[in-house]
Every structure is written in structure tokens, then in C-alpha cells.
Amino acid sequence: MTGDPIVFVQPPASFDNPSPCLDDKQFGLGILANAAWLQGQGFAVDGIHIPLMFHQGFSAEDAIAIILAKSPMLVAIGLNWVHFSRGAIETAKRLREHRPDLPIVIGGQHAGLFADEIAATNAAWVDGVIRGEAEVPLLCLAQALSEGRGIPTDVPGLHTARGAALPPKVIGDVDSLPVYSYRTLKPRPLQPDVAAISTARGACPFRCAWCIEPVVGRLQGRTKLRFHSPNRIVDQMQALTAEGISRFTIQDNFFVGGDRKLVALADALMRRGLRPKHLNVFAHPDSFSATGMSALAACCELGTIDYGIETGSTRVAAINNRSLDPDAVVEGVASAVSLGLEPYSWWMAGLPGEDDAALSETEGLIARTMDVGGIPRWVSPLILFPQTDIHLNPERYGVRRRFEGFADYSVFSEITLAEAVMFSEALAHETAEATRDEITAAALRLRRFIAANLHRLHRAYEGAAKSPDLGSIEARIRQSFM
Ligand code: B12
Structure with missing residues (x-):
């Protein structure tokens, strides 16, 4: 060099x-x-x-x-x-x-x-x-x-x-890209044994109205989602293992590959004798069946799935081009627990169509998933990003855009965590159903609902052979949700 x-x-x-x-x-x-x-x-x-x-x-x-x-x-x-x-x-x-x-x-x-x-x-x-x-x-x-x-x-x-002068240009064969190191940036990460794994590049094929991932791949020059092969993902994990990393998270579009990709990755890990202490995968509620989940549970010490459930209202989900079957969500979460995985749930507030009745339905689904062991992880007010379907067609969703350009969105750099939780300065939109103050209040309402219902989790894991560390989970929820 x-x-x-x-x-x-x-x-x-x-x-x-x-x-x-x-x-x-x-x-x-x-x-x-x-x-x-x-x-x-x-x-x-x-x-x-x-x-x-x-x-x-x-x-x-x-x-x-x-x-x-x-x-x-x-x-x-x-x-x-x-x-x-x-x-x-x-x-x-x-x-x-x-x-x-x-x-x-x-x-x-x-x-x-x-x-x-x-x-x-x-x-x-x-x-x-x-x-x-x-x-x-x-x-x-x-x-x-x-x-x-x-x-x-x-x-x-x-x-x-x-x-x-020219549009973006990408390297077609994603497996030819070298594996990366967490030592590139200094100082070292706060959690030196944790790393995120890149498993795919390109546009997400789903069309959730609020999400930027269907468009961002295209903007970046790659129209189709391209997955790394299971062996290449394991190469990456092996290289990071050599750096002392033992807990991995996959938060990109890997879930789009469903059971097939998850089983192939688990097989590749086991063939190489690599057994992560923790393997976390982001997913839609219907991404994996028992087949994929069993493979995840078998290939690591602790397997966790972060489910982006977002809303409990089928009406709101449909408005936003997202499929939702609440009974199937509860079944999936229960099945994850029975297979020895820890399922986490992620929720949103401020979606187009979300009124008081829809929020009550979300509370209902939060409660039902907690009853079967689903651990709420995060409630986030929707951040309306440019190029998403809602931002491009606000009238179709009854939405009023507040932010247009880079300078508008830069407010996210200025506000503090406390301000973001309590005030609505950073909300990029309002809906026909809710002003930005009401969206902030809706996020708080869901957080408080979760905090008030933690006993459901304790009941769900009572007497279980393998139970998550509910004490630290509870502390995190209370700290971030109140
Ligand atoms: C994995 C992931 C994460 C992981 C890990 C990310 C990581 N370590 O990089 C974690 C959990 C940390 C994360 C968190 C968040 N994320 Co995120 N994340 C992703 C995700 C799914 C994949 C990104 C990725 O790593 N891709 C692999 C790399 C190789 O590709 P890439 O990032 O596109 O990088 C290429 C180019 O962008 C460019 N490039 C990237 N960086 C740089 C830097 C330089 C100097 C140059 C020249 C080029 C360059 O070159 C790269 C290679 O060709 C993307 C969505 C997606 N599918 O891409 C969302 C995404 C980037 N995240 C997003 C958001 C909003 C968040 C959060 C703010 C969510 C939240 N509300 O808390 C947090 C906060 C981030 C933080 N700093 O803490 C948004 C960003 C939107 C925006 N305009 O800000 C995205 C697009 C998802 C979404 N649908 O909204 N995220």
C-alpha cells in the first residue's frame, strides 16, 4: 500500500x-x-x-x-x-x-x-x-x-x-466485492463484539408506501436486489469473527429471500463450524415459517428476529400497501418463541389513515404479541423521506408534507433525543387524521401502553426453559419509552 x-x-x-x-x-x-x-x-x-x-x-x-x-x-x-x-x-x-x-x-x-x-x-x-x-x-x-x-x-x-456528468455505476457481481473490516474506522465501536452484516444490495421488491428501500436501490444504480451467496456471507462473518466479533445483525433486505435464504445461510455456517453467539435478522411478520426459524435457532447460540409489524390496523396497512394478518402475526411470534428464538416487535405512529380506532387496534396487537412472548423494541413516528410513494403522492394518502429539501431534513441534526421524544419539530408530515403534535402523542401513547403491559411478557415466559433477560429488556423499554 x-x-x-x-x-x-x-x-x-x-x-x-x-x-x-x-x-x-x-x-x-x-x-x-x-x-x-x-x-x-x-x-x-x-x-x-x-x-x-x-x-x-x-x-x-x-x-x-x-x-x-x-x-x-x-x-x-x-x-x-x-x-x-x-x-x-x-x-x-x-x-x-x-x-x-x-x-x-x-x-x-x-x-x-x-x-x-x-x-x-x-x-x-x-x-x-x-x-x-x-x-x-x-x-x-x-x-x-x-x-x-x-x-x-x-x-x-x-x-x-x-x-x-454520468449516472451511478455499480459492480455487477456483488460476491466479487471484498469483505470489510470493523477496524477501518477508529476508535473501535462501543460494543466491540457486535457487527452488522451486509447480505444484499439493490432495490427492495416490496412497495410499502412509507419506505425508501424500494427506491433507494434504484437511485444508487442497482435496479434489482442482488443477494450475496451464503458462502460469501459466511466469509464476511468469519473475517469479523477473527476481529473478536461474535454477535451479528442482518438488517438489510435479506428477509426478502424468506426461508430459502435463511436455511442456506444456517447450513453454510454449520458446514464451516462457525457458531455465532447471537444472530439477529430483521423481517416482515410473514417472512419466515417454522422451517426458516428452526434453521436460525439451530445455527447460533441465540437467534432473534426483529419483526417490523408497524401497525395493528389492517385498514391502515392496506392504505400503505402493506399486507397484515394480525392472527398470522401472533401465530408467527408464538412459533418463534416455541422454536427457541427471541422475537422483537417494531411499531410506527403517524401512518396515513391512522386514527384513534387504528391506534387501539395497534395496542391490541401489541398486547396479543406480548402475550405470546413478543418483545416490543421500538415505537417510531414515521419519518417521511423523499422519493417514497407518500412523499411523491401526498394527496393520495391525505398527507401534508412539511419537509422538501436537504435543509429541511437537517433539523434531525439539531434536535436532541429528549426534544425528539417530547416535541414534533422533526416530524416531516401531518396526516388527514393527525397533526404533528398528535403524531408525537400517538407514539408516546404506544410507548406508555407497552410500559404498562410488561407483566404480559413476564407471564408469557413464566416457567419457560429458555427465557430472555426480562430485567434488562424491561429497563431498556422503560428508559427509551418514557
Ligand atoms: C443495515 C442498516 C442499518 C443498520 C446498520 C447500518 C450500517 N452499519 O451501515 C443500523 C441498525 C445501524 C441502522 C440504523 C439506522 N438506520 Co439504517 N439501514 C440499514 C440498511 C437496511 C442497509 C444499509 C447498508 O449497510 N447497506 C450496505 C452498504 C454496503 O450499502 P450502502 O449503505 O448503500 O452503501 C453504499 C452507498 O450508499 C455508498 N456509501 C455509503 N456510505 C458512504 C460513505 C462515503 C464516504 C461514500 C463516498 C459513499 C458511501 O457506497 C456504499 C457502497 O457502494 C439501509 C437500507 C438499505 N437497504 O440499504 C437502512 C437505512 C440506510 N437506514 C435508515 C435509517 C433511517 C436508519 C435509522 C436512522 C433508523 C432509526 N430511526 O433509528 C438508524 C440510525 C442510524 C445510526 N447511525 O444509528 C434509512 C436512511 C434514510 C435516511 N435518509 O436517513 C435507510 C435507507 C432505511 C429506510 N428504509 O429508511 N441501519
């Missing part, structure tokens, strides 16, 4: 917000994937996670000085999630103030949604915004900069103040 490094930076939510409304300690898999790719192409890479530096007591000035001390040939700032909007721009600005000639790009899913706006309004400190998967564009940039050619005008997916 020769030459000055390409330095990846996970920015803070904002340099002025010590308690952001959403977690800021995660490692963006996009950063890790791009770093592994460039390294595989012979370039030196490095990475700094600014929120974790703050956590360790470093100041903003320290973080900027440490990045500059690496004498980067390019700084690539990650903006994968909405709440890092302001921090990503502020990081670029601070770096540029110290080194006016330093090439700086921003990339990641959230940046890609607003590539032109960000590039046009921040041209003084950002050379461009990469929309979409960034392996090909970053390689073009690294080659040109290492040869002293400056930033070329024909980089796929690169948006500058003049717009984009």
Missing part, C-alpha cells in the same frame, strides 16, 4: 449537539465496504469516527487535526443517515478551512437523495457528492488524484455544482 491515504470520516450529527435524536455511534457499512474495496485496489485507506472520538473525550479540533495529520489525498465523508446532515457539511467546512486544497467528497444514502442540492449549496467546501454505490467512482477519483490529475469531470455518480 503506497501513497497518501484516502481518509473516510463518519461525521458527528452536528458539532453543537452532544445528544443527537438518533444513535450516532454506528459504523456505516458503506464506509467499510468502500474502504475494503480501495484497499483491494492497492490504495492506502484510513478512517475516523468523530462521534466515537468525542465519546472518548477528544475535542472537535482534535478530530480535525487527527484527520489532517494523516495527510489525506482525498477525504470521503459519510452521510448515510439523515441526522448526520449538518455534521457532514460542518466537517467538510472545518477541513477546508485548514487545507483549502484538500479534495473532499460526501457520499452515502442520505447524501444521494439530495446530491444536487448539497453539491450546489456547499461548493466552497465540498468538491462533489457521490450518488449511489461508490466503489467505481471512488476508484476513478483515487486513480486520478494519485496521478496528480485532480478531480475528473467524468466520474460516474459524482454530482458537482454543475450537476452530474
Whole structure:
């Protein structure tokens, strides 16, 4: 590895917000994937996670000085999630103030949604915004900069103040991408034995009206969902195991592959003799049958499924193009428990069509799932993102959009966790049924309902051979829901 490094930076939510409304300690898999790719192409890479530096007591000035001390040939700032909007721009600005000639790009899913706006309004400190998967564009940039050619005008997916010359370009064979390391970004994660696994890239085939995943794949340059092979996923897990990681979470579109993909992954893990301490999979309530769930339970010490149930109202689900059979949800959750898995449930408030009766139905389904051992994990007010069907066609859903551009959404960088729970400043929409204050109140209502019904969980696991740690689950619920 020769030459000055390409330095990846996970920015803070904002340099002025010590308690952001959403977690800021995660490692963006996009950063890790791009770093592994460039390294595989012979370039030196490095990475700094600014929120974790703050956590360790470093100041903003320290973080900027440490990045500059690496004498980067390019700084690539990650903006994968909405709440890092302001921090990503502020990081670029601070770096540029110290080194006016330093090439700086921003990339990641959230940046890609607003590539032109960000590039046009921040041209003084950002050379461009990469929309979409960034392996090909970053390689073009690294080659040109290492040869002293400056930033070329024909980089796929690169948006500058003049717009984009070319659409995003992806690497077709996802299994040819190198496995990534959690050591790329420093300091190390707060939970050094936990990692997220990337199993697929591209557009989700479901069309849930609120979700950005059906569109984001396309925006990123990949129209179809492409899965990694089970062996390649196990390669990734094996590499991370060697770094001391034993608990894994799969939160991408893996569930779309249903039982077939889950069984194949479990088989591949067992063939290699790799037995994770914990394997967590995100899913729709109907993604897996007993076949898939048994395979998950068999291949690890603890298998958990995070079910995005979202609502208990079949009417609201139908309005939002989501199938829901409450009886089948309860059966699925019960079946997961009987197979030795821990099922978690995730809920939303502020969906189009959600009135008081619908909220009562959601409470009803929360209660029924808790009765069979379903552990509520999170209640989130809907964040209405651009390009989703609701954002594109608000009148069809009786919705009023409050946020349009990048600057509107940047409020997520400014508000604190306490403000987000109590106030509705960050709500990007109102529905025909609920104002933003009422949506905030609906989320609180569901959280309080869960807290008041924790005895249901205790009853469900009474006398069970294998029971989740209900004490810590309860503490987490009370802490985050009150
Ligand atoms: C797995 C996942 C998570 C996991 C782990 C993510 C991780 N470690 O990266 C966790 C649980 C942490 C997570 C949390 C959240 N997530 Co999330 N997450 C995803 C998911 C499902 C997959 C992302 C992924 O890792 N893909 C694999 C990598 C390789 O692909 P990629 O991210 O697209 O990266 C490519 C490009 O974007 C680009 N790129 C990415 N980063 C960078 C950085 C640089 C510098 C450059 C140049 C390029 C670049 O290059 C990459 C490779 O080509 C996506 C949806 C999806 N299907 O993609 C949502 C998604 C990104 N998450 C989302 C959200 C909202 C959240 C939360 C805010 C949810 C919440 N309310 O709490 C939290 C907060 C995040 C945090 N920082 O804590 C939204 C983002 C929308 C937005 N505009 O902000 C998405 C799109 C889901 C959705 N439907 O809304 N998430």
C-alpha cells in the first residue's frame, strides 16, 4: 500500500449537539465496504469516527487535526443517515478551512437523495457528492488524484455544482466485492463484539408506501436486489469473527429471500463450524415459517428476529400497501418463541389513515404479541423521506408534507433525543387524521401502553426453559419509552 491515504470520516450529527435524536455511534457499512474495496485496489485507506472520538473525550479540533495529520489525498465523508446532515457539511467546512486544497467528497444514502442540492449549496467546501454505490467512482477519483490529475469531470455518480456528468455505476457481481473490516474506522465501536452484516444490495421488491428501500436501490444504480451467496456471507462473518466479533445483525433486505435464504445461510455456517453467539435478522411478520426459524435457532447460540409489524390496523396497512394478518402475526411470534428464538416487535405512529380506532387496534396487537412472548423494541413516528410513494403522492394518502429539501431534513441534526421524544419539530408530515403534535402523542401513547403491559411478557415466559433477560429488556423499554 503506497501513497497518501484516502481518509473516510463518519461525521458527528452536528458539532453543537452532544445528544443527537438518533444513535450516532454506528459504523456505516458503506464506509467499510468502500474502504475494503480501495484497499483491494492497492490504495492506502484510513478512517475516523468523530462521534466515537468525542465519546472518548477528544475535542472537535482534535478530530480535525487527527484527520489532517494523516495527510489525506482525498477525504470521503459519510452521510448515510439523515441526522448526520449538518455534521457532514460542518466537517467538510472545518477541513477546508485548514487545507483549502484538500479534495473532499460526501457520499452515502442520505447524501444521494439530495446530491444536487448539497453539491450546489456547499461548493466552497465540498468538491462533489457521490450518488449511489461508490466503489467505481471512488476508484476513478483515487486513480486520478494519485496521478496528480485532480478531480475528473467524468466520474460516474459524482454530482458537482454543475450537476452530474454520468449516472451511478455499480459492480455487477456483488460476491466479487471484498469483505470489510470493523477496524477501518477508529476508535473501535462501543460494543466491540457486535457487527452488522451486509447480505444484499439493490432495490427492495416490496412497495410499502412509507419506505425508501424500494427506491433507494434504484437511485444508487442497482435496479434489482442482488443477494450475496451464503458462502460469501459466511466469509464476511468469519473475517469479523477473527476481529473478536461474535454477535451479528442482518438488517438489510435479506428477509426478502424468506426461508430459502435463511436455511442456506444456517447450513453454510454449520458446514464451516462457525457458531455465532447471537444472530439477529430483521423481517416482515410473514417472512419466515417454522422451517426458516428452526434453521436460525439451530445455527447460533441465540437467534432473534426483529419483526417490523408497524401497525395493528389492517385498514391502515392496506392504505400503505402493506399486507397484515394480525392472527398470522401472533401465530408467527408464538412459533418463534416455541422454536427457541427471541422475537422483537417494531411499531410506527403517524401512518396515513391512522386514527384513534387504528391506534387501539395497534395496542391490541401489541398486547396479543406480548402475550405470546413478543418483545416490543421500538415505537417510531414515521419519518417521511423523499422519493417514497407518500412523499411523491401526498394527496393520495391525505398527507401534508412539511419537509422538501436537504435543509429541511437537517433539523434531525439539531434536535436532541429528549426534544425528539417530547416535541414534533422533526416530524416531516401531518396526516388527514393527525397533526404533528398528535403524531408525537400517538407514539408516546404506544410507548406508555407497552410500559404498562410488561407483566404480559413476564407471564408469557413464566416457567419457560429458555427465557430472555426480562430485567434488562424491561429497563431498556422503560428508559427509551418514557
Ligand atoms: C443495515 C442498516 C442499518 C443498520 C446498520 C447500518 C450500517 N452499519 O451501515 C443500523 C441498525 C445501524 C441502522 C440504523 C439506522 N438506520 Co439504517 N439501514 C440499514 C440498511 C437496511 C442497509 C444499509 C447498508 O449497510 N447497506 C450496505 C452498504 C454496503 O450499502 P450502502 O449503505 O448503500 O452503501 C453504499 C452507498 O450508499 C455508498 N456509501 C455509503 N456510505 C458512504 C460513505 C462515503 C464516504 C461514500 C463516498 C459513499 C458511501 O457506497 C456504499 C457502497 O457502494 C439501509 C437500507 C438499505 N437497504 O440499504 C437502512 C437505512 C440506510 N437506514 C435508515 C435509517 C433511517 C436508519 C435509522 C436512522 C433508523 C432509526 N430511526 O433509528 C438508524 C440510525 C442510524 C445510526 N447511525 O444509528 C434509512 C436512511 C434514510 C435516511 N435518509 O436517513 C435507510 C435507507 C432505511 C429506510 N428504509 O429508511 N441501519
